Amino acid sequence: MMNTQNTSISIAVVQGNFTVGDLQANADRVISAIEQARAAGADLLLTPELALSGYPPEDLLLRPDFYRACARETGRIVAASKGICVVLGHPAEADEGYFNAASVIIDGRLETTYHKHLLPNYEVFDEERYFEAGLVPCVFELKGTRFGVTICADLWEAAPAALARAAGAQAILSLNASPFHMNKQQRRHQVLRDRVGENGLPILYCNMVGGQDELVFDGASFAINADGGLAYRSASFEERLDVVRFEDGRWVSDVRTEPRPLEAEVYEALKWGVRDYLGKNRFPGVIIGLSGGVDSALTLAIAVDALGADRVRAVMMPSPYTAQMSLDDSREMVRRLGVRYDEIPIESAMKVFADLLAPQFKGLPEDTTEENLQSRIRGMILMALSNKTGAIVLTTGNKSEMATGYATLYGDMAGGFAVLKDLYKTFVYRLSSWRNGVGGVIPQNIIDRPPSAELKPGQKDQDSLPPYEVLDAIIEAYMERDESPREIIAAGFPENDVRRTVAMLKRNEYKRRQAPVGIRVTQRGFGRDWRYPITSRYQDEF
Numbered sequence: 001m002m003n004t005q006n007t008s009i010s011i012a013v014v015q016g017n018f019t020v021g022d023l024q025a026n027a028d029r030v031i032s033a034i035e036q037a038r039a040a041g042a043d044l045l046l047t048p049e050l051a052l053s054g055y056p057p058e059d060l061l062l063r064p065d066f067y068r069a070c071a072r073e074t075g076r077i078v079a080a081s082k083g084i085c086v087v088l089g090h091p092a093e094a095d096e097g098y099f100n101a102a103s104v105i106i107d108g109r110l111e112t113t114y115h116k117h118l119l120p121n122y123e124v125f126d127e128e129r130y131f132e133a134g135l136v137p138c139v140f141e142l143k144g145t146r147f148g149v150t151i152c153a154d155l156w157e158a159a160p161a162a163l164a165r166a167a168g169a170q171a172i173l174s175l176n177a178s179p180f181h182m183n184k185q186q187r188r189h190q191v192l193r194d195r196v197g198e199n200g201l202p203i204l205y206c207n208m209v210g211g212q213d214e215l216v217f218d219g220a221s222f223a224i225n226a227d228g229g230l231a232y233r234s235a236s237f238e239e240r241l242d243v244v245r246f247e248d249g250r251w252v253s254d255v256r257t258e259p260r261p262l263e264a265e266v267y268e269a270l271k272w273g274v275r276d277y278l279g280k281n282r283f284p285g286v287i288i289g290l291s292g293g294v295d296s297a298l299t300l301a302i303a304v305d306a307l308g309a310d311r312v313r314a315v316m317m318p319s320p321y322t323a324q325m326s327l328d329d330s331r332e333m334v335r336r337l338g339v340r341y342d343e344i345p346i347e348s349a350m351k352v353f354a355d356l357l358a359p360q361f362k363g364l365p366e367d368t369t370e371e372n373l374q375s376r377i378r379g380m381i382l383m384a385l386s387n388k389t390g391a392i393v394l395t396t397g398n399k400s401e402m403a404t405g406y407a408t409l410y411g412d413m414a415g416g417f418a419v420l421k422d423l424y425k426t427f428v429y430r431l432s433s434w435r436n437g438v439g440g441v442i443p444q445n446i447i448d449r450p451p452s453a454e455l456k457p458g459q460k461d462q463d464s465l466p467p468y469e470v471l472d473a474i475i476e477a478y479m480e481r482d483e484s485p486r487e488i489i490a491a492g493f494p495e496n497d498v499r500r501t502v503a504m505l506k507r508n509e510y511k512r513r514q515a516p517v518g519i520r521v522t523q524r525g526f527g528r529d530w531r532y533p534i535t536s537r538y539q540d541e542f
């Protein structure tokens, strides 16, 4: 092993927000980070995984022209790397196929390119669809120290780090695009501590930050020393360039950000999800149907925190079933937040539809059809405002509703982006209270009153659904942990509630397929990591 005594290597970690497909802008971002790193006296710049393309580029990775464009921009970065070493994440074409790659560029010259060994194909990841697996470790020398390179999932198993060590690595540089979900940071630290425990190599972990459709990357880059100690911890949900030194075989850094409470992390994830979805898709603003209920209230609070009040517009559309309390609370909330607010009563539209349909519905009793019409009238109004202004509609449905189909197709499901889609109703309350704790924007009455769709007189959610604490726990067990109804009942949940909840969950797959994309914050959301058949006769184990 090389002697690392008395060496000090300075590494700039760019925790950047890269945009999928914006190759030129991403390359420019890396080049500006190179300039910053040079100005800070750094020897090396470490980027996240696939920084050049953004993550995940999905089926762009099937296009040969995409790889050609990546190669052009990589060339530009190589030329801009005089006097410094850069470890750059990018998609790469080689003789053997397409790879998720990390190139080591030293003083303006491409030294070597590593190909990711372990291609994740679980949860939200589809890398086996796009890439060949690399087989060879990558170790390079800088100022007398030999660094091994790995890419994200490589470190979630033992082999790649062991190979790097066998090839002479004294420390590992890890490029990552590791999306957020609740408690993910603790999980990452544990996984990397396991690796350090196996082979004793200190690891520097650089993660991406920012929103990309349903994913949000939290950054929170970090370093672990050979003794398992955390030597560096960057802020989560911040674009940053931190300098970490490698001295006498150890990572050293002044950056040790304190972890935040779970609610704060989730709130940041939702804010970044909204801000980047709007920003990266270049929408001027958002429109939200404000009902006086907690879901639209929290959605509004997040939108204002993410975008600023001037890009957010709230519309209250009272019907004859809307309680005065709902109007009062909505008015109070928009007064606190300072957003544009309009009231558009829907009674006249309800009457027009009732009259139009009267001959067809003659002799038939009123049912959810009439309730859904109200929801659809509101959806139509919001979409008309969207068409006219270019702002998109944020839908307000939460995970409990997405699971049970408790939402109207082309009604309250009409819209462009679903902010709370992966938050259980119980967590909606928890997060609303937390947000009020750092500044009271949601009138307390909205949090305290029993939830109601207000689509018929005296309606309450709990008349048609199990209590939310029970419902959410059953959904989590069935949907996130793949437990069978038999196991859930054995854990103590009432059989009737389990049967109803599972039946609703399965029956409503068709609705979820038509639902807008929304931000994933749990370990399994109703998005890329939930791919159930709509047409299915599978009988669960009871």
Ligand SMILES: Nc1ncnc2c1ncn2[C@@H]1O[C@H](COP(=O)(O)OP(=O)(O)OC[C@H]2O[C@@H]([n+]3cccc(C(=O)O)c3)[C@H](O)[C@@H]2O)[C@@H](O)[C@H]1O
Pocket (backbone or CB within 6 Å): 368, 371, 372, 375, 401, 405, 406, 407, 408, 409, 411, 412, 452, 453, 455, 461, 510, 534
């Ligand atoms: N497998 C399948 N594949 C394709 N399409 C299928 C289908 N099964 C039904 N459908 C279609 O879907 C229709 C039923 O769906 P939909 O029209 O949405 O109506 P539906 O699910 O019957 O009713 C909406 C439910 O959501 C509740 N809701 C509405 C609005 C807000 C809230 C809230 O508190 O947040 C709750 C409401 O109380 C009611 O229980 C059927 O009429 C049929 O056209």
Ligand SMILES: Nc1ncnc2c1ncn2[C@@H]1O[C@H](COP(=O)(O)OP(=O)(O)OP(=O)(O)O)[C@@H](O)[C@H]1O
Pocket (backbone or CB within 6 Å): 288, 289, 290, 291, 292, 293, 294, 295, 296, 297, 315, 316, 317, 318, 319, 322, 378, 396, 397, 401, 412, 451, 452, 453, 454
């Ligand atoms: N009176 C209304 N004015 C404006 N929008 C409404 C109104 N009623 C419902 N909506 C829209 O439809 C969504 C679903 O509403 P609903 O009240 O039926 O269910 P909810 O899940 O309890 O939501 P919330 O907690 O926001 O009320 C609301 O979040 C809101 O965006």
Ligand SMILES: NC(=O)CC[C@H](N)C(=O)O
Pocket (backbone or CB within 6 Å): 049, 120, 125, 151, 152, 153, 154, 156, 176, 177, 178, 179
């Ligand atoms: N991009 C990746 O390889 C990510 C895989 C890894 N399990 C993570 O979420 O951190």
